[in-house]
Amino acid sequence: MDPAPQAHPILSYVLSRLPTLAKTRPAGGDGGGGGDFDIEQPPVHTPSPRTPSTAGEFELVERMPGLRHPSVLRAMTRAVADVSAARSALQVLGPRPDHELVDSSRAIVAAADAEAGGSRRVPEGDLEACRAVVRLEETHDAYEALLQEAEGRLEAVYRSAMEGKDLEEPDGRDESAAAAAGDDAAVQEEVIAVLRQAEEGKPVESFRLVDRQLRHLPEAFGRIQGLRVLDVSRNQLEVIPDAIGGLDHLEELRLASNALISLPDSIGLLLNLRILNVGSNRLRSLPDSISKCRSLIELDASYNGLAYLPTNIGYELVNLRKLWVHMNKLRSLPSSICEMRSLYLLDAHFNELCGLPSAIGKLSSLEILNLSSNFSDLKDLPASFGDLLNLRELDLSNNQIHALPDSFGRLDKLEKLNLEQNPLSMPPMEIVSKGVDAVKEYMLQRWLDILLEEERKSIAAAESPQAPTTPSAWLARSVSWVSDVSGSLVGYLSGENKTEKDAYLDQQY
Incomplete structure (x- = not known):
């Protein structure tokens, strides 16, 4: 729910430099970890308004030096406050629902509204759940729109303060407007x-x-x-x-x-x-x-x-x-x-x-x-991944990703593979470190072992001993057969299992 630095770089930069908008840590305790870690409030100090703290911020400030100007940050406060309020509300509402769930919920709600006044086929509880999904999606849409608007406002503020000029300097604005008009x-x-x-x-x-x-x-x-x-x-x-x-x-x-x-x-x-x-x-x-x-x-x-x-x-x-x-x-x-x-x-x-x-x-x-x-x-990856x-x-x-699917060994044409920064246990990391060919060979052998095991079980089932032929076993099978037949006959006579052809025969005889 926090603005992503890659999508809203200026907004993320400004948020991290306004500690009054960040969540505070609970006081007391052992001083070690009371409360959840907030990405906007680093454990030691809030980043300086003038000093970048990450590689991405260094690149941003190098490209947009006006971000260090105090008047720029003051002018950005209102946009950041809007985003902070909306973000707090979304933290209560929960994550965004899946798009296909939203589509199906909207279809159910539309069908129910069309049937208003008549008998509804969807239970009221399910219908209300669908409405809640749609409302949550609309709330997230509004939040995304707010982020886009805030980022746009921050860009406008920055353009007004290029090269460290104060926002109130009219001459710079006039010159820029004249150049833009030309x-x-x-x-x-x-x-x-x-x-x-x-x-x-x-x-x-x-x-x-x-x-x-x-x-x-x-x-x-x-x-x-x-x-x-x-x-x-x-x-x-x-x-x-x-x-x-x-x-x-x-x-x-x-x-x-x-x-x-x-x-x-x-x-x-x-x-x-x-x-x-x-x-x-x-x-x-x-x-x-x-x-x-x-x-x-x-x-x-x-x-x-x-x-x-x-x-x-x-x-x-x-x-x-x-x-x-x-x-x-x-x-x-x-x-x-x-x-x-x-x-x-x-x-x-x-x-x-x-x-x-x-x-x-x-x-x-x-x-x-x-x-x-x-x-x-x-x-994880689906089992069908090996069909690529x-x-x-x-x-x-x-x-x-903890494990590659068993079918991974079928990817015979794979030439380049990057599995870095995954907690893999299958295949083991010592295999991964040897490169793509080692991974393919390991997973192929695992795939073959699985197929052999399934074949062995199939053969064992086919070769299992025949059913016992003792009188007591024969009697048990006979009783079971009679019960099945009598049940089917009762069902037929009661009309539960009759086909259209059966009904026609009844009329003839």
């Missing part, structure tokens, strides 16, 4: 020139406007019928117009490194889209309609705030070859992802994954898989 005018001229070219009937197949501080993409772009490539990466776009769905021939859409909070539903109309890059934005979800882009072969949604992927994404995107969803907040992958039979690369590192779908082994084309840095959440027979590169580092 840049905007130049960018708009380029945009207008392209639109005019399209209106005059001249072919426009590609439009690239990268790192130009573009703040607005006109609706008229949706009328450039011949456009195949649109690249507006590294700008300041907050909204993509619905009209983009009119680009029937668009094959490549690059929207990375903007300030997008959502994508329009009309994106599902881009039936010829092959490459979509929406990485490094502020997306909390992808529209369900994205599943309609059946021509997609590459999808990059990394470095966002995604908590889930569309439930049916795998059923529709059957041609997808590469999927990047790392550096998000995914707690699970939808089971439909197992239907992506063309998937070659899946990168889901640095999320909050608690596991993988049980049928993950159906990804028969998968060659590169990165599940590293899901930390304490990822503890074409897997060549696998990164499972920085998780809490």
Whole structure:
């Protein structure tokens, strides 16, 4: 529930430097450990407002030196206080529910509301539980929105205090505004020139406007019928117009490194889209309609705030070859992802994954898989993992995996394997230290031993002694048979087990 440093670096930095907002430790006792450890209140002292304390903070302050200015921290207090209050409420409510549970709960609630006034098929207690799940999800959504808003406010404060200037200095603001206005005018001229070219009937197949501080993409772009490539990466776009769905021939859409909070539903109309890059934005979800882009072969949604992927994404995107969803907040992958039979690369590192779908082994084309840095959440792999027979590169580092699945030895094509920072007991660490070939050999032998043991048990069961033939044993079997037959006959005569054909025979005789 705390803001993640990778998603909200400025917010995390400021929170760690405002001790009045941190939880206090209970006094007294042995002085050793009363109360839970709070990541925002280190055991010895609160970090200095001017001194970074971690490698990430050193990098942040080097890139944004204005963070050391006292007036900057004072101006950030209100945003941090909002987040602190919301975080305290969420600590009482509990963790965010699973996305598929939320979907099913919403469906049950909607069906129950539609039946209002009639007889409800769902017990009131179950219905209330579903409503509670939906409310909890909405509360977490509101909290995520608050984090995004707070991070945006902090960025605005920082921009006003660049190079250590006080926030109250008007001249700096005026000069910055004038410069920004000049840049905007130049960018708009380029945009207008392209639109005019399209209106005059001249072919426009590609439009690239990268790192130009573009703040607005006109609706008229949706009328450039011949456009195949649109690249507006590294700008300041907050909204993509619905009209983009009119680009029937668009094959490549690059929207990375903007300030997008959502994508329009009309994106599902881009039936010829092959490459979509929406990485490094502020997306909390992808529209369900994205599943309609059946021509997609590459999808990059990394470095966002995604908590889930569309439930049916795998059923529709059957041609997808590469999927990047790392550096998000995914707690699970939808089971439909197992239907992506063309998937070659899946990168889901640095999320909050608690596991993988049980049928993950159906990804028969998968060659590169990165599940590293899901930390304490990822503890095991499904039994079907050994069905990924074409897997060549696998990164499972920085998780809490205790044992590889018994079927792991079947991954004959595996060439690169990273198991660092896992509490592995199977295979033993001395085997892991010898490299990928040693791990494969060990797990393969274990797999063969299991198969041999199952075969031995099967043979032993087949060769077991015949049933005893003594008079008493024969009598016991006969009594059991008579009881079974009489029970079946009583059931038939009472009509419990009659088929439609039986009823027809009764009428004839």
